[in-house]
Amino acid sequence: MALIKDDAVILRRLDYSESSQVLAVLTRAHGKVRLIAKGIKRSTKSKFAAGIDLLDIGHLTFSARSVRQEALATLTEWVQSHAGAALRESLDRLLAAQYAAFAAAELTEDWDPHPKLYDGMCDTLRMLADGGRPVSTLLVFQHCLLHEIGSFPILDHCVGCQRAIHSDGDLYFSSLDGGALCRDCESARSEKYAVNRATLALMNEPEGDGGSAMAAFNVFDYHLSHLMGKPNPLLRMLKSAL
Numbered sequence: 001m002a003l004i005k006d007d008a009v010i011l012r013r014l015d016y017s018e019s020s021q022v023l024a025v026l027t028r029a030h031g032k033v034r035l036i037a038k039g040i041k042r043s044t045k046s047k048f049a050a051g052i053d054l055l056d057i058g059h060l061t062f063s064a065r066s067v068r069q070e071a072l073a074t075l076t077e078w079v080q081s082h083a084g085a086a087l088r089e090s091l092d093r094l095l096a097a098q099y100a101a102f103a104a105a106e107l108t109e110d111w112d113p114h115p116k117l118y119d120g121m122c123d124t125l126r127m128l129a130d131g132g133r134p135v136s137t138l139l140v141f142q143h144c145l146l147h148e149i150g151s152f153p154i155l156d157h158c159v160g161c162q163r164a165i166h167s168d169g170d171l172y173f174s175s176l177d178g179g180a181l182c183r184d185c186e187s188a189r190s191e192k193y194a195v196n197r198a199t200l201a202l203m204n205e206p207e208g209d210g211g212s213a214m215a216a217f218n219v220f221d222y223h224l225s226h227l228m229g230k231p232n233p234l235l236r237m238l239k240s241a242l
């Protein structure tokens with residue numbers, strides 16, 4: 001059994017038995033890993049003394065029979081460095097953090113490392129805990145996630161005819177085609193989402209000025225839903241909490 005040390009964010013947590021929990025964590029160097037934390041619920045041992053909460057960031061040690069195994073790895077030590085509880089002061093920021101955790105858990109494979117996604121997830125959680133605006137913070141996260149999983153759309157030219165996007169008029173985005181569609185090409189597509197140029201610009205540069213963060217967030221959410229094959233279940237609650 002190899003003992004592995006890594007940094008991690010807790011993405012999912014499920015009670016498994018009277019005393020144990022199953023966790024899905026996003027680690028920095030090993031990607032998403034599923035772990036069993038035995039004895040955590042009644043433990044007063046120092047290794048889990050602070051408990052483990054959803055959206056916590058910390059350092060962990062776990063044992064795995066071999067890397068890339070289907071079997072659950074076993075958590076042996078957890079030292080929290082940033083508490084997910086800091087997000088609970090505001091419902092919209094908590095739901096935004098859960099939205100990001102759900103998307104990362106759905107769209108990454110076990111044992112497939114994405115250090116930049118890990119860093120992006122930590123930045124997102126810290127910014128939200130520090131009072132960052134939920135939609136613009138999530139927009140930056142969506143941008144990072146799509147790049148890291150290799151599904152970032154083409155936004156500077158039409159994916160149908162390859163021409164640069166000039167018109168300020170009707171434009172569309174297609175998730176299946178993976179990018180922007182001009183007026184000439186959109187009519188042949190049934191799967192499409194109306195966008196404008198300012199929205200496309202903000203999707204490309206989520207920290208830029210101009211355009212509505214919500215409009216760009218909505219298009220990325222539409223694309224992510226297609227990639228996941230289902231809507232993000234946090235979306236409706238997040239929107240009603242904003």
Ligand SMILES: [Zn+2]
Nearest residue numbers: 158161182185
């Ligand atoms: Zn076109």
